[in-house]
Amino acid sequence: MSNSDIIAFVRSIFKEPEGFIPLHAPLFGGNEKKYVSDTIESTFVSSVGKYVNRFEEMMQEITGARYAVATVNGTTALHLAMIVGGVKDGDEVITQPLTFVATANAISHCRALPVFVDVDRETMGLSPDALSSFLKDYAVVRGNECYNKQTGRRISVCIPMHTFGFPAFIEEIAEVCAEWKIALIEDAAESIGSYVGNQHTGTFGLAGTFSFNGNKTITSGGGGAIVTNDEGYARLAKHLSTTAKQPHTWEFVHDHVAFNYRMPNLNAALACAQLEQLPVFLERKRALSSEYAGFFQDSGISFITERKGTTANYWLNAILFADRPARDSFLSESNTEKVMSRPAWELMNRLPMYRNCLKGDLSNAEWLEERLVNIPSSVRNQ
Incomplete structure (x- = not known):
């Protein structure tokens, strides 16, 4: 699956063929x-x-x-x-x-x-x-x-x-x-x-x-x-x-x-x-995550889903690329194309003010940081 395929799909589900798509915009539709x-x-x-x-x-x-x-x-x-x-x-x-x-x-x-x-x-x-x-x-x-x-x-x-x-x-x-x-x-x-x-x-x-x-x-x-x-x-x-x-x-x-x-x-x-409006927001976010899950199935790109026995609000949908170069390629292309995406945060132990803090083995956090990208997750107005 190419970066352009993902970008095109995001545009299709947000019904925004050309304009900017934010990562998560608020929706004010009530009181x-x-x-x-x-x-x-x-x-x-x-x-x-x-x-x-x-x-x-x-x-x-x-x-x-x-x-x-x-x-x-x-x-x-x-x-x-x-x-x-x-x-x-x-x-x-x-x-x-x-x-x-x-x-x-x-x-x-x-x-x-x-x-x-x-x-x-x-x-x-x-x-x-x-x-x-x-x-x-x-x-x-x-x-x-x-x-x-x-x-x-x-x-x-x-x-x-x-x-x-x-x-x-x-x-x-x-x-x-x-x-x-x-x-x-x-x-x-x-x-x-x-x-x-x-x-x-x-x-x-x-x-x-x-x-x-x-x-x-x-x-x-x-x-x-x-x-x-x-x-x-x-x-x-x-x-x-x-x-x-x-x-x-x-x-x-x-x-x-x-x-x-x-x-x-x-x-x-x-x-x-x-x-x-929280119940409606959660229902719509779950519907969005379901569309993403179906799209990324068998794509070679992992879409993160809730673990068994839990209910996630899917605040930000997240995908995992094979490695950092693939991640960075998508980040560059999607943001250039005005479809906002972002990586995981820089790990806290790498920030200058926390670099000397005590830490354990952080292999999983490092693995995720190299691969993870958040993609547009706003509540869609239906």
């Missing part, structure tokens, strides 16, 4: 204008307003989590989730190298050190086998906490990421974390509407975090959320997201060094209108 106008008319456009509360309620309904806390973006959600989860200066936090830089940056914002452990080829998410092997080589449990035997640092949290909306082996990861006394916080930024069995991603550990950036399945322009089943955790997260102001009609008393991370009502209005 977005109505709710945003309502917010403007109310004058409650900042972090106090009915849509912020409604957004949190909808996130609880969708994920099945008992509590949700709205934030201004996914990075702040992950940062706050770790702070509330007890990450301290100098701790080590295990994550995967194949991820968006925000995962590693949020760890650094806590003044902690990322540790990179390999992914599975099947899920592109953190490998529970690689995690277990790394901990057996490096870790020891002392007094109900995990420590790195070589560095002496506490390993406080593990953050797997559900890559492109495909659920990782999160149940197995949770078992490893429980065995080694490490808190589990899921980076579910890309996986709204993804499940393992009947359980939504982001709900398998202490907390999960989501992103609602402009290119996500659901967007609020900028926004994030923390979900958890722990009441005390949720209460503290919400308190710290609102500058730790004690409730009072007129006095300004704050009891923690905290953050101004609360989602504005204006963004929440957009998010609520988008979440109302």
